[in-house]
Amino acid sequence: MDLLIPEIGLVFWHTISFLLLLFLLAKFAWKPVMKAIGERERSIENALDAAEKAKQEMARLTSENEQLLKEARAERDLILKEAKEIKEQLLKDAKDQAQVEGNRMIEKARIEINNQKAIAMTDVKNQVSKLSLEIARKVLNQELADKSKQEALVGTLLKDMKLN
Amino acid sequence: MKFSHFLTSKKIGILAFLAVFFTFLNVNAQNHGQEHATDSAVVEQVETGHHDSHEEKKFDINTFIFHHIGDSYEFHFWGHGENWTGLYLPVILYTPNGLVCFSSKEFHLNDDGSVVVEKAGMRFAKAHGKIYYAAEEAVHGSYVHHEKNDKGKEVVTNTRPLDFSITKNVFTIFFSVALLLVIFLTVASGYKKREGKAPKGLQSVLEPIIIFVRDDIAKPNLGHKYERFMPYLLTVFFFIWINNMLGLVPFFPGGANVTGNIAITMVLAVFTLIIILFNGNKYYWGHIFNPPVPWWLKPLMIPVEIFGIFTKPFALMIRLFANITAGHILVLSLLCLVFIFSSLAVAPVSVFFVVFIGAIELLVAFIQAFIFTILSALFIGMAIEEHADH
Numbered sequence: 016m017d018l019l020i021p022e023i024g025l026v027f028w029h030t031i032s033f034l035l036l037l038f039l040l041a042k043f044a045w046k047p048v049m050k051a052i053g054e055r056e057r058s059i060e061n062a063l064d065a066a067e068k069a070k071q072e073m074a075r076l077t078s079e080n081e082q083l084l085k086e087a088r089a090e091r092d093l094i095l096k097e098a099k100e101i102k103e104q105l106l107k108d109a110k111d112q113a114q115v116e117g118n119r120m121i122e123k124a125r126i127e128i129n130n131q132k133a134i135a136m137t138d139v140k141n142q143v144s145k146l147s148l149e150i151a152r153k154v155l156n157q158e159l160a161d162k163s164k165q166e167a168l169v170g171t172l173l174k175d176m177k178l179n
Numbered sequence: 180m181k182f183s184h185f186l187t188s189k190k191i192g193i194l195a196f197l198a199v200f201f202t203f204l205n206v207n208a209q210n211h212g213q214e215h216a217t218d219s220a221v222v223e224q225v226e227t228g229h230h231d232s233h234e235e236k237k238f239d240i241n242t243f244i245f246h247h248i249g250d251s252y253e254f255h256f257w258g259h260g261e262n263w264t265g266l267y268l269p270v271i272l273y274t275p276n277g278l279v280c281f282s283s284k285e286f287h288l289n290d291d292g293s294v295v296v297e298k299a300g301m302r303f304a305k306a307h308g309k310i311y312y313a314a315e316e317a318v319h320g321s322y323v324h325h326e327k328n329d330k331g332k333e334v335v336t337n338t339r340p341l342d343f344s345i346t347k348n349v350f351t352i353f354f355s356v357a358l359l360l361v362i363f364l365t366v367a368s369g370y371k372k373r374e375g376k377a378p379k380g381l382q383s384v385l386e387p388i389i390i391f392v393r394d395d396i397a398k399p400n401l402g403h404k405y406e407r408f409m410p411y412l413l414t415v416f417f418f419i420w421i422n423n424m425l426g427l428v429p430f431f432p433g434g435a436n437v438t439g440n441i442a443i444t445m446v447l448a449v450f451t452l453i454i455i456l457f458n459g460n461k462y463y464w465g466h467i468f469n470p471p472v473p474w475w476l477k478p479l480m481i482p483v484e485i486f487g488i489f490t491k492p493f494a495l496m497i498r499l500f501a502n503i504t505a506g507h508i509l510v511l512s513l514l515c516l517v518f519i520f521s522s523l524a525v526a527p528v529s530v531f532f533v534v535f536i537g538a539i540e541l542l543v544a545f546i547q548a549f550i551f552t553i554l555s556a557l558f559i560g561m562a563i564e565e566h567a568d569h
Contacts, residue, residue, distance in 0.1 A: 017307070018504065021442035022250065024271075024342045028349040029446045036356045036418065041410035044363035048389060049409060051370035058375055 143176070238518045244511045248436040248504055250346045251308050252283035256431050263288060266431070268350055270310065273341035274301055283344070292323030303340070310344070311337035348443070351435035355421050363417070392416050396553045400560035408559055411454060415447060416552040423503060423544030427537065438547070439503030441496065448492035451555040455488075459562035491558050495551055502547050506540040 150172050254266035267284040276299045285296045292306035295313045304313035306323035313322035314337055325333045345353075362381065369382040378386045392413055397405040422443075425433040437443055467484040470477065513536060516529045 017249065017309075018245075019441055021440075021445050022342065022346075024344055024346065025250065025348055025440060025442035026446055027343055028345070029352055029443050032352045032356045033414075033418065033446060033450070036359060037410065037414045039360055040363055040414050044360075044367040045410045045413050047367045048363070048370055049393075049406070051374065052386065052390065052393075055375055 147176070238515075240512070240515045240519065243515065244508055246308070247434075247511055248439060248507045249308050250348045250435075250440065252286070252305070252310075252344060252346055253288065254347050254350060254431060254435075266350075268345045268347065271343040271345065272298075272303070272310065273343055274299065276300060279303075279340070292321035293317070295322050301340075304337075306335065309335075309339065310342055311335060311339050313337070347435045348437050348440055351422070351425060351432065351437050352443070354432050355418065355425055355437070359414075359417055359421060389413060392552065396549070396556050400553065400556040401563065402560065404563060408454070408556065411450070412552050412556055415450070415555060416548050419447070419499065419551055420545060420548035423547060424541075426503060426507065427540055427544060436504065436507050438499055439507055441500050444496040444500040447499070447551070448496035451495060451558060452489070452492040454555075455491075455558055455562045458559060460565065462564065462566060463562040491554075495554055499547055499551050502543060506536070506543055509536050510540065 154169050154172065252268055252270055254268060256264045256266070258264045267282050270279075270281050270283050272279040279298045279301065281296065281298055286294050286305045290305055290308060292304040292311065292313070294304065296303045302313035302322070303310050304322040305311070306321065311323050314324050316322075318324055322337075324336045326336045328334050362385070366382050366385055369379060373379065377383075393405070393409060396416070397409055397412055401408055419438055422437040426436055426438060428434060467488065468481060470480040470484055472480050510533055513529055513532045517523070517525050
């Protein structure tokens with residue numbers, strides 16, 4: 016039965032040793048160790064959270080970039096379209112203006128031509144009247160010489176005048 | 180009760196089975212051993228009082244085994260008789276004449292009470308690994324007398340002084356305390372040096388175990404209040420574990436059967452009991468003094484509940500003691516096969532089984548530390564559990 020009877024000496028020494036061990040380890044080992052482990056776990060958790068956040072942020076930025084790119088592309092297309100429109104407008108305007116100008120110039124030319132024509136006609140008429148007067152004078156001169164001849168001449172001249 | 184989570188794992192289940200198996204095996208061995216030890220060989224030897232060569236030749240396995248698993252005043256390294264090599268440990272006795280200290284060398288390794296040491300006017304003799312006040316007269320050359328008690332067993336009639344000697348077990352306790360301090364102060368300094376960084380060396384070996392104690396023992400049983408009990412649980416766990424392992428080392432400074440000694444397991448169990456009693460909340464005490472049973476059952480239940488306070492640590496005490504002692508007896512018995520058969524041919528078989536059991540004991544060393552700690556945590560958890568209904 017010796018095995019089953021606790022020895023007072025062992026109980027005494029073990030109580031003291033164990034309490035001492037408990038005190039020393041609790042104070043100088045378990046406290047810093049548990050604290051360090053807890054802190055590291057927290058920091059790892061935080062790091063993981065941060066990584067997750069960074070990932071999300073990255074995704075957000077990427078999608079934002081894409082959005083921006085899309086917008087930029089759309090804007091570019093718009094600008095191009097507008098430019099095209101402006102170009103077309105310009106061309107059209109220029110064409111129209113050219114048309115108008117051309118028409119105006121043609122009109123002007125026509126007027127000028129008419130004017131010139133009128134002037135020329137006046138001139139011709141003056142010439143004709145001058146010629147007529149000359150002829151008349153010549154005819155008169157001839158008439159004065161030969162009445163029949165004068166008459167014939169006046170007749171021809173007049174015929175010519177008509178043709179003119 | 181939250182036992183289920185560690186029975187779900189198949190591996191742990193098998194280990195638990197093995198542990199239980201060896202507990203039973205062990206208890207048997209112990210009973211046989213004790214009866215024989217006290218009945219026959221040892222006492223006979225002492226009574227006859229002469230250790231002649233004829234007696235020494237006859238190898239007494241019970242004496243051998245119980246000498247090894249018991250305590251002693253010397254730390255034996257190797258050799259016998261003239262070639263005995265070992266450490267004589269100090270004897271400290273508390274007597275009516277004050278403290279008496281002397282080296283155990285003065286007994287000249289005598290263990291049958293035939294050598295008397297006189298100190299402070301008192302005479303001491305050592306028999307069966309214990310120190311007694313020596314009797315006036317020697318009987319059969321021994322100053323330690325025996326008498327048959329009612330059960331027919333030989334008991335020593337001499338009285339004993341209060342014995343505070345630094346025995347083999349006390350020495351090993353001191354050694355393991357020092358070892359634990361060195362190990363864990365080193366580990367703690369590692370945490371200070373490499374703050375927030377990955378563990379290194381010893382630190383990385385022990386950190387998973389510390390986290391295991393925290394996450395698998397403390398947290399599931401103690402809930403959010405686990406932090407208060409962590410120092411105790413960790414200390415108990417590592418103390419038991421390291422002493423279990425030291426017990427498996429067959430030579431100095433191991434070999435002492437510290438956790439297989441009832442005094443040690445008793446002190447540890449008492450610590451758990453004290454923690455339970457000081458931390459038990461009103462639900463715990465309410466359950467004991469006002470159990471939720473019909474009124475006429477209360478006179479029966481209250482004593483049962485009060486008894487229950489003490490059975491839990493008692494079970495802790497016996498479980499650890501029995502398991503570790505069993506392991507030691509098993510290993511030693513297997514080794515003794517060589518001497519029983521008096522043949523070297525048995526040695527390979529014997530060694531094979533010893534290695535096999537040794538490997539299992541290595542597991543048992545961990546499991547018993549784990550079980551003691553988890554049951555302590557469980558009992559504390561039951562005492563601090565917050566619940567209105569039951």
